[in-house]
Amino acid sequence: MLIKPEGIASGAVGKVVSKFEDKGYQLKKMKQVAVSKATAEAYYGDNAAAVAAIAGQDAVAMVWAGPGAIAGVAKLVGSFDTPGTLVCDLALTAEKAVVECATSKESAAKLIKLWLPPVDTRGVLPEIKQGRIDDMIKQWTAATSEPFISFEYFPPRTPELVEKLHATIEVMAKQKPLFMDFTWGAGGTTSDLTLDLSKSAQTKHNLMVNMHLTCTNQEKEKCDYGLTEAKKAGICNIVALRGDPPKGQAKWVATEGGFNCALDLVKYMRANHGDYFSIQVAGYPEGHPDRIKPVKDLGRELTATEKERLVEMDGIEYVCSDDDFEIELNYLKEKCDAGGNIIITQLFYDFAVFDSFMKQIRAKGITAEVLPGIMPLNAYGGFKRMTGFCKTRIPKNMMIEMDKFKGDDCKDAFVEFGLKWVADLCQQIVAAKLCPGLHFYCLNQSERSYQIMERLGYLRSV
Numbered sequence: 001m002l003i004k005p006e007g008i009a010s011g012a013v014g015k016v017v018s019k020f021e022d023k024g025y026q027l028k029k030m031k032q033v034a035v036s037k038a039t040a041e042a043y044y045g046d047n048a049a050a051v052a053a054i055a056g057q058d059a060v061a062m063v064w065a066g067p068g069a070i071a072g073v074a075k076l077v078g079s080f081d082t083p084g085t086l087v088c089d090l091a092l093t094a095e096k097a098v099v100e101c102a103t104s105k106e107s108a109a110k111l112i113k114l115w116l117p118p119v120d121t122r123g124v125l126p127e128i129k130q131g132r133i134d135d136m137i138k139q140w141t142a143a144t145s146e147p148f149i150s151f152e153y154f155p156p157r158t159p160e161l162v163e164k165l166h167a168t169i170e171v172m173a174k175q176k177p178l179f180m181d182f183t184w185g186a187g188g189t190t191s192d193l194t195l196d197l198s199k200s201a202q203t204k205h206n207l208m209v210n211m212h213l214t215c216t217n218q219e220k221e222k223c224d225y226g227l228t229e230a231k232k233a234g235i236c237n238i239v240a241l242r243g244d245p246p247k248g249q250a251k252w253v254a255t256e257g258g259f260n261c262a263l264d265l266v267k268y269m270r271a272n273h274g275d276y277f278s279i280q281v282a283g284y285p286e287g288h289p290d291r292i293k294p295v296k297d298l299g300r301e302l303t304a305t306e307k308e309r310l311v312e313m314d315g316i317e318y319v320c321s322d323d324d325f326e327i328e329l330n331y332l333k334e335k336c337d338a339g340g341n342i343i344i345t346q347l348f349y350d351f352a353v354f355d356s357f358m359k360q361i362r363a364k365g366i367t368a369e370v371l372p373g374i375m376p377l378n379a380y381g382g383f384k385r386m387t388g389f390c391k392t393r394i395p396k397n398m399m400i401e402m403d404k405f406k407g408d409d410c411k412d413a414f415v416e417f418g419l420k421w422v423a424d425l426c427q428q429i430v431a432a433k434l435c436p437g438l439h440f441y442c443l444n445q446s447e448r449s450y451q452i453m454e455r456l457g458y459l460r461s462v
């Protein structure tokens with residue numbers, strides 16, 4: 001370590017660091033990059049020109065080497081108030097420091113984050129006794145008002161991808177999620193995989209698993225097999241769902257000898273398995289897609305609340321009408337009254353919609369904790385497909401901004417836009433103190449959820 005972390009708090013370096021922090025940079029710890037010009041050259045490969053170029057550029061992000069570098073800090077010229085204007089004469093400090101250059105505040109922030117390990121701004125988080133999710137949430141909220149995080153994965157189809165997922169889970173487990181979800185394959189197609197993954201994640205990665213279970217294409221016995229196997233493996237958390245129709249089928253139909261809806265499954269679980277499971281149920285801040293219908297079919301003006309939920313897709317307007325939304329809320333209450341302990345929501349991108357949903361469910365007397373489903377944005381095409389499938393409302397300003405980045409040459413800009421939008425959304429949710437945690441739909445990778453958590457200041461140093 002060139003400048004020890006404890007050394008940062010005081011002296012010239014400390015002043016530099018706090019000035020950076022005042023400007024919104026996150027400097028937590030300095031990392032060794034080079035101790036001499038030769039090492040610096042090695043760091044940049046054999047491209048000596050890169051080292052030379054450093055000297056000629058403005059720098060807003062720096063790594064300094066050794067006590068001599070502190071003198072170098074004093075030789076900085078430029079303005080901390082204007083990112084991109086700080087200059088260091090590398091010639092003076094070449095033996096002692098490497099100055100990493102950045103031409104904008106954003107790229108500087110990126111560099112700094114590359115060098116420096118994250119700090120979880122939530123501080124010391126409570127140690128939770130593992131078990132039912134509703135119990136774990138009670139322990140959590142009794143100990144802190146900071147949010148927890150949880151992650152969701154789906155079972156991949158090949159053994160190679162399962163292996164890869166285990167590697168991702170191992171990384172994500174270090175972030176100490178309160179629990180990790182494994183979805184039940186659409187149409188019941190990958191049920192054994194869900195069971196296998198859930199079992200192995202709980203034992204191999206010491207995680208509390210929240211296993212999804214749907215009613216699609218399953219008789220009661222098959223659902224019960226899932227529940228019994230989960231129980232045998234010590235899994236005491238289930239998301240009880242109806243499921244979507246299998247691929248190629250437009251409408252959901254109950255299987256003979258199966259359940260008609262998630263409510264039936266919740267009732268069955270409580271009747272046959274007592275209080276063993278914490279049961280999680282799905283909630284839809286914009287209404288379930290089956291009840292989001294073309295506005296023109298309503299044949300009337302929209303009410304103020306309907307306008308809040310309005311969805312526009314390919315030039316057509318859709319909405320879950322107030323009457324239908326009322327049915328949805330009553331039905332959600334039934335699911336909770338029947339034994340649903342926690343509500344996990346469908347993805348959404350409009351805080352106002354979520355805020356209104358929360359007020360309405362509380363007005364209905366639903367007291368279950370609600371975990372907002374956070375879906376990071378990854379690529380324009382995939383985002384459009386997913387939000388189209390779920391009939392997700394995309395606020396006008398989001399749509400306008402996002403459409404600027406739809407081209408193949410704008411992938412990075414799209415990701416950056418998405419990170420900012422979703423991090424802002426999370427910040428609004430947390431600031432409103434509506435939920436005890438944030439539930440990330442990870443899309444079987446770690447990167448985007450990590451980046452969002454980093455922006456929120458929730459990334460643990462591992």
Ligand code: FAD
Nearest residue numbers: 183184186212241242243244261262282288331344345346
């Ligand atoms: P239900 O609770 O049965 O509701 C479905 C619709 O029917 C709603 O509109 C509801 O209002 C209506 N309805 C049903 N019964 C009644 C009634 N008695 N009275 C009035 N209205 C009624 N899909 C998968 O295949 N695998 C997964 O692992 C999975 N995980 C998910 C996790 C979350 C958090 C969410 C939000 C969704 C998930 N889905 C998953 C998708 C989900 O299966 C679909 O959205 C499905 O169409 C509905 O499931 P549900 O459990 O909400 O259904």
